[in-house]
Amino acid sequence: xxxKIYLGLVHYxxxxxxxxxxxxxxxxxxxxxxxRSCKTYDVKGYHIITPVDAQVELTSRVIxxxxxxxxxxxxxxxxxxxxSTYVTESIEKAVEEIEKAEGKKPVIVTTSARVYDxxxxxxxxxxxxxxxxxxxxxxxxxxxxLVDEIMDSCTHILDPIRGKTKxxxxxxxxxxxxxxxxxxxxx
Numbered sequence: 001x002x003x004k005i006y007l008g009l010v011h012y013x014x015x016x017x018x019x020x021x022x023x024x025x026x027x028x029x030x031x032x033x034x035x036r037s038c039k040t041y042d043v044k045g046y047h048i049i050t051p052v053d054a055q056v057e058l059t060s061r062v063i064x065x066x067x068x069x070x071x072x073x074x075x076x077x078x079x080x081x082x083x084s085t086y087v088t089e090s091i092e093k094a095v096e097e098i099e100k101a102e103g104k105k106p107v108i109v110t111t112s113a114r115v116y117d118x119x120x121x122x123x124x125x126x127x128x129x130x131x132x133x134x135x136x137x138x139x140x141x142x143x144x145x146l147v148d149e150i151m152d153s154c155t156h157i158l159d160p161i162r163g164k165t166k167x168x169x170x171x172x173x174x175x176x177x178x179x180x181x182x183x184x185x186x187x
Contacts, residue, residue: 004135005043005184006106008094009034009172011050013150014143024142026055031062031085032078033173039081041180045101046085047094059087091139091150098137106137108154110146111179113161113168120156122182129183138179140172 009030012023026048038046048059063085065071072079088094098106109125129136139146139154151157161170161178170178 003042003044004102004106004133005041005129006045006047006094006098006135006137007034007038007043007176007180008047008049008088008091008137008139009176010091010139010141010146010150011048011055011143012052012090013147014141015145015147016143019144021147022143023050023052023055026050026059028062029171030142030173031059032081034176035081035085036078037173037177037180038084041184043180043184044084045098047088047097048085049088049091049094051089056087056089063087095137098135102135104135106135107156108137108139109156109158110139110151110154111141111158111175112145112151115160116151116157118155118157119159121159122179125156125158126183138183140176142172 011026013021014024016022031048035046050056050059063082066075066078066082072082086097088097095105095108128134139150141150158179160168161175162168
């Protein structure tokens with residue numbers, strides 16, 4: 001059931017380059033570009049997940065500007081893209097909000113640049129999305145990825161995106177666009 005897909009961009013808990021658990025900064029590019037990708041692929045809700053009060057406030061102002069403020073009146077396409085973008089304080093809170101809206105907990109699917117025992121191909125995950133009645137929450141980590149506890153608690157981890165070189169460090173907004181197309185794009 002494609003219409004029950006949600007996306008979470010996690011800013012905490014994630015690792016930094018030293019494998020320390022940190023909160024990363026919300027970026028304006030990620031707010032805008034991922035909102036547009038989510039609307040393009042009919043994602044029901046995009047949750048920007050950060051517990052940092054100053055980032056919650058700033059991100060809420062940016063979203064409000066495009067949903068309800070001058071920006072939305074000026075650019076209706078951007079207003080539409082932001083119509084299902086939210087700031088959420090934690091993964092748990094996002095799950096609660098989705099469960100309240102849908103009447104059941106979402107199946108959590110994460111992404112990584114590494115292969116795990118429960119990794120799943122895009123083709124197999126797309127089949128699940130289109131052929132069952134589950135609600136799905138796709139989690140994307142910022143920084144150097146989601147902490148192990150989150151990775152261990154998810155149902156599926158998507159196979160890594162691989163280019164033709166050893167370099168493997170896409171921006172999260174590029175990874176989101178590629179993965180949404182692989183899972184939800186035209187068949």
